[in-house]
Structures are given as structure tokens and as C-alpha cells.
Amino acid sequence: xxxxxxxxxxFEFDGRxxxxxxxxxxxxxxxxxxxxxxxxxxTFAEWADRFADHIVDEHQTDEPMRLLGYCIGGVMCxxxxxxxxxxxxxxxxxxxxxxxxxxxxxxxxxxTYRHYRVPWRNRIRGALFELSRPHGPRARTIxxxxxMALLKWPPRWFRDVVIRRGxxxxxxxxxxxxxxxxxxxxxxxxxxxxxxxxxxxxxLMNGDRTLGLSPHLRGGFVLxxxxxxxxxxxxxxxxxxxxxxxxxDLDLVEAGRP
Amino acid sequence: xxxxxxxxxxxxxxxxDLMARLLGLLAEGGMAVEDVFVDPAGCGSMAEWATLxxxxxxxxxxxxxxxxxxxxxLGGHVTIEVTxxxxxxxxxxxxxxLVDTWDRSPAYxxxxxxxxxxxxxxxxxxxxxxxxxxxxGAVRVAPAAGHYGVxxxxxxxxxxxxxxxxxxxxxxxxxxxxxxxxxxxxxxSVLDVPVHRYNAEVSIIDNDGxxxxxxxxxxxxGSVLRRIGGDHITCLREPHVERLAALVVADLASPLxxxxxxx
Numbered sequence: 207x208x209x210x211x212x213x214x215x216x217f218e219f220d221g222r223x224x225x226x227x228x229x230x231x232x233x234x235x236x237x238x239x240x241x242x243x244x245x246x247x248x249t250f251a252e253w254a255d256r257f258a259d260h261i262v263d264e265h266q267t268d269e270p271m272r273l274l275g276y277c278i279g280g281v282m283c284x285x286x287x288x289x290x291x292x293x294x295x296x297x298x299x300x301x302x303x304x305x306x307x308x309x310x311x312x313x314x315x316x317x318t319y320r321h322y323r324v325p326w327r328n329r330i331r332g333a334l335f336e337l338s339r340p341h342g343p344r345a346r347t348i349x350x351x352x353x354m355a356l357l358k359w360p361p362r363w364f365r366d367v368v369i370r371r372g373x374x375x376x377x378x379x380x381x382x383x384x385x386x387x388x389x390x391x392x393x394x395x396x397x398x399x400x401x402x403x404x405x406x407x408x409x410l411m412n413g414d415r416t417l418g419l420s421p422h423l424r425g426g427f428v429l430x431x432x433x434x435x436x437x438x439x440x441x442x443x444x445x446x447x448x449x450x451x452x453x454x455d456l457d458l459v460e461a462g463r464p
Numbered sequence: 465x466x467x468x469x470x471x472x473x474x475x476x477x478x479x480x481d482l483m484a485r486l487l488g489l490l491a492e493g494g495m496a497v498e499d500v501f502v503d504p505a506g507c508g509s510m511a512e513w514a515t516l517x518x519x520x521x522x523x524x525x526x527x528x529x530x531x532x533x534x535x536x537x538l539g540g541h542v543t544i545e546v547t548x549x550x551x552x553x554x555x556x557x558x559x560x561x562l563v564d565t566w567d568r569s570p571a572y573x574x575x576x577x578x579x580x581x582x583x584x585x586x587x588x589x590x591x592x593x594x595x596x597x598x599x600x601g602a603v604r605v606a607p608a609a610g611h612y613g614v615x616x617x618x619x620x621x622x623x624x625x626x627x628x629x630x631x632x633x634x635x636x637x638x639x640x641x642x643x644x645x646x647x648x649x650x651x652x653s654v655l656d657v658p659v660h661r662y663n664a665e666v667s668i669i670d671n672d673g674x675x676x677x678x679x680x681x682x683x684x685x686g687s688v689l690r691r692i693g694g695d696h697i698t699c700l701r702e703p704h705v706e707r708l709a710a711l712v713v714a715d716l717a718s719p720l721x722x723x724x725x726x727x
Binding site: 331335340341396398415420421422423425426428429 | 595661673680
């Protein structure tokens with residue numbers, strides 16, 4: 207059984223996918239690593255189109271497609287699966303390891319919008335989304351967060367523009383994919399998904415076990431809680447458990463369910 | 465002792481034979497069914513209605529018995545709130561099944577006069593309509609403006625029909641109307657427990673092709689979605705009801721049911 211593991215960063219910067227590949231291989235799952243460079247893409251959607259084309263080109267067998275992604279690779283996994291479904295080739299399995307979508311309010315408070323230069327259109331939509339979602343924060347909470355963000359703006363502007371002269375705090379190779387991801391207007395998936403999340407990340411997301419993804423998972427999803435935190439879940443000793451759970455789920459899908 | 469499945473109704477069983485065949489097939493499948501309906505008259509909200517239903521379930525079941533819930537249509541909405549109430553009390557249901565339960569899109573509710581007919585509060589209307597612009601895959605500003613234009617044009621003849629001709633009398637029976645009023649004027653709870661959903665193919669198409677039928681954001685504990693044949697009514701009639709009953713029984717029997725994404 208072969209799974210395509212989508213990797214957003216170049217492999218030389220992050221060996222996690224390679225470690226996950228090896229752990230899955232020990233469980234009898236063959237993993238094909240897929241990475242497509244984002245250079246030249248103006249949006250995450252363009253990058254996802256490129257990824258989808260790459261995966262279709264590489265998939266030359268009659269075997270159904272199975273996709274897996276960790277972190278930003280999971281975000282890419284959702285986008286690619288949505289595109290493949292729209293092309294009439296839905297993947298038989300979609301696995302998301304610690305792929306999350308923090309709420310717009312969290313992004314505002316954390317300074318993510320500013321740090322990744324998210325377009326204003328997305329920021330405003332985010333605020334409206336908070337107002338409209340079931341049992342979201344109250345209007346006064348959102349207004350308070352925006353007020354605080356505006357008060358913090360002058361010192362942040364001074365620090366980022368005057369002192370650092372606009373230089374991003376992360377390496378360009380990491381910053382740019384994240385900038386594209388944060389500005390993404392995410393797709394919805396109409397096929398089932400397997401999500402592997404840690405209890406630590408769930409706690410960080412105010413107890414939301416889907417890590418903010420539930421509005422996007424319209425085709426149903428199965429949740430698995432794995433050990434460690436966002437980084438440690440793909441490292442020893444949690445990595446082996448993660449690989450085992452993924453392998454069991456792949457067997458379930460393979461066994462004719464669905 | 466067989467497992468007891470609590471079927472939560474939104475309508476009284478009298479004069480509603482739609483559920484009879486499903487209940488019969490579930491009984492044939494080895495389930496003991498508790499058919500629960502509590503009149504919503506006098507309830508000010510879905511939460512109050514759900515509290516009454518929880519009380520009725522507790523009256524019929526032993527405290528040690530697992531809570532296995534199933535709801536269809538409006539009964540599904542009540543089931544969501546019953547699940548939230550039980551979870552808040554620290555005794556979440558073991559199994560939650562929703563048959564063809566939806567939250568109609570903002571555009572649908574506006575264009576079909578749902579807000580007006582069921583006297584939905586303005587706060588709910590505004591928050592709900594914001595979803596038109598903000599939920600994933602939402603329409604953009606120009607089509608949304610078109611919706612509002614059409615709704616405004618339809619408003620005048622509707623007002624004449626409902627206020628002048630019918631003198632404000634609801635077109636449904638009072639008990640039915642009140643239940644729907646509570647349902648539409650409510651923001652459904654977010655559930656952190658797994659949910660099994662059985663959605664009719666035609667209903668999915670009617671809900672803009674959304675397999676979750678507008679409820680994706682409400683389920684955060686896992687959601688197994690099964691598509692069944694027919695439409696909202698015929699999914700409970702032959703031949704579709706047999707498959708539906710078989711799926712419900714299979715899901716209840718399997719401890720790994722939540723791991724089965726789709727059939």
C-alpha cells in the first residue's frame with residue numbers, strides 16, 4: 207500500500223517527513239515523498255494546483271490515491287484533496303497530522319496577520335467569521351482584540367520597519383510558504399478525512415479537537431489523539447505510535463470500509 | 465437485555481407514521497426502542513426543550529444504561545441539544561445518530577422567508593447572514609447583494625399574504641410551528657462527541673451539495689457521514705429505510721463504528 211506524503215518545506219530544512227516515512231515503512235506502508243517548490247506562486251491556491259498536477263503526473267498506477275500531510279503539509283493535503291475531488295479523482299484516504307487553522311481572533315492577538323502580511327480582505331473576513339460562527343466570541347470581545355491590536359501597531363511598526371528594516375524574523379524559505387498559507391481562503395473537503403492531533407495542540411486551540419478545521423471537513427472525519435505536542439508527535443517515542451495508528455486506519459480503508 | 469435506543473422526536477407520534485417503519489426495522493434488528501416526544505409548548509428556547517427531553521429520557525432509562533440517541537429532522541435538532549446538555553452534565557451519550565438533519569444555508573432561509581415565517585430574532589438573522597460572506601466556499605459580495613435584492617422584492621407580497629390576508633396566523637399547527645420557531649431561532653451547540661450522520665442524497669443536493677448540510681462547524685468530536693437514498697421523506701420509506709436501519713444497527717453494534725468513514 208502506497209501513501210503520498212506531502213511536504214511543504216524543502217527536505218533539507220526538515221527531516222520529519224523522512225522520519226515519518228521510515229516509521230510507516232516499518233509498519234509495512236510504502237511512502238512516496240512529494241514536494242513542489244512554491245517559487246513563483248503568488249497564492250497558496252496556485253501552489254496547491256501545482257502540487258495536484260505533480261501528484262497526478264507521478265501517480266501512474268490503478269491504485270487509489272492516498273494523501274498524508276503534517277502541519278503545513280496537512281493544509282496542502284486538504285487543498286490538493288479538494289482539487290483532486292473536483293477533478294473526479296477523490297483520494298481514497300486523506301490523513302492530516304497536526305494540521306490546524308487557528309481562529310481569526312487568535313491570529314490577530316498573536317500578531318500573525320502582521321507578521322505574515324495577510325491581506326486586509328482576509329483580516330476583515332476573519333473578524334466577520336468570528337461573529338457568525340456557532341458560539342463564537344462576542345462582538346465586544348472581537349472589538350477589544352482589534353482595539354488592542356491597533357494600540358500595539360505603532361511599537362510593532364517601529365520595531366519591524368525602523369529597527370529591522372522589514373527583514374522577516376524567519377528564514378525566507380520558511381516564511382514565504384507560511385505567508386501563502388496564512389493568506390489562504392481555505393477549501394472545504396466533501397470526502398472523509400482522518401485527523402491525528404495531539405492533546406497538547408487541542409488544549410492550545412481552546413479544546414477544539416479538530417484544531418479549527420471542522421468548518422472545512424464537510425464529508426465527515428475521524429479523530430485520533432496521538433502523543434506528544436506539535437513537534438514531538440513526529441519524533442521518538444511518539445512517532446512509532448503515530449505510524450501504527452495511521453497504518454491501522456489505512457487497513458480499515460483498504461478492507462472495504464468505505 | 466437488549467440495548468435501548470432513544471428515538472427523539474420533533475413531532476408527536478400521533479398523525480405521523482413516517483418513523484413507524486424505521487422503528488419497526490430497528491426492533492427487528494434487535495434494538496429496544498424508546499420513542500420519546502416532549503411537547504415544546506411553553507419552552508422559550510431549544511435548550512429548555514432539550515432539558516425537558518433529558519428529564520423524560522432519565523425517567524425511562526436506568527441511570528446505568530448507556531444513552532444511545534437517534535433523531536430525524538427536527539428530532540435531530542433536539543438530539544443535538546440533548547447531547548450538549550448530557551455532555552455538560554458529564555455523562556455524554558455513547559452514540560448519537562442524526563438522520564437527515566440540517567441547518568439550511570443563510571441564502572435559503574432568506575429567500576424562502578424562513579426568518580419571517582418562524583419569527584426569528586434579528587440578532588440570529590444578522591449573525592446567520594454573516595455566514596453568507598464568511599464560511600468556507602461562501603458566495604462573494606455581489607451574489608450576496610443579489611440575494612438581498614430578491615428577498616426585499618419578495619417581502620412585500622409575503623407581508624400582504626401573512627399579515628393582511630392570514631392576519632398573522634401561522635400556516636402550520638401551533639405545536640408544529642412552535643417547534644420549528646425554536647429550531648430556526650437557535651444557534652446549535654458545538655458537540656465534542658462523535659456523531660453518526662445519515663443524510664439523504666437529494667437533501668445533500670438541496671443543501672447546495674454540502675454533505676454536512678450546514679452543520680460541519682458544529683461537530684468537533686468526529687463525524688461519520690453516510691449517504692442514504694431518497695429525499696427527506698422517502699429516505700424513511702421503502703426501499704431506502706431498510707438500508708438506513710441496517711446502517712444504524714451496524715454502527716451501534718460496532719465499537720469501531722466511528723472509524724468507518726463512509727459506506
